[in-house]
Amino acid sequence: MALIRLDKFLCGAASVTRSEAKKLLAGGFVTVEGNICRAGDMKISEDAAVTLRGAPLRREQYVYLMLNKPKGVVSASRDARDKTVADFAKAEFPRRTLFPAGRLDKDSEGFILLTDDGAFAHDILSPRRHVSKTYLVEVDAPLTEEMQAGFAQGVTLADGQGMLPAQLLPLGPYLAQVVLSQGVYHQIKRMFGVYGAGVVSLKRTAIGGVLLDEGLAPGAYRRLTQKELESLRGK
């Protein structure tokens, strides 16, 4: 069985932050195999008997992370050439196979959900669930009412594929918020392409009702909160 630092184990199993875990340990609230333990850096077995305030804790089954993807990184678990979104969390979770639940293009940035829970990813990506995705998009041609009406009605791509209705909210002459309820390869670029406009930059700012944490620098990530997870699960 793999070994894990006690403070890391606590963060996952008890859903607490690193500093909360430190306080709990310092306060003598944590036992390992029946003995009070105050050392966060102690290595324990992932199936060790750990209690918090007398209640047994179990290793968390899955991990759910919000990553602020930088440009130039591919949305995959592994890649022979490029850095991947999963690489950012590899050092902290070396024994988990994290993958992105939904993709962003290499030159796009913003909210990527990383997890090792396949059923969860499948559920939030399911076309039946219509979990919306919100983007901030800069284009190289002025936004028009024709685009707005076309997006609302459902754009037909150059190859004849019909897209579901989407929301296009102009924030400036070249800047818009776009909300999609499906995920098709290069969807936004192809939708604007129908109107002769090119995408200059694209950032995903929300998945469903969960907003990208503005405190996350490009390449930084954090765990999703219980509330955020429940909102994505539709509870």
Ligand code: URA
């Ligand atoms: N649409 C695109 O064209 N690219 C993305 O990365 C996301 C949506």
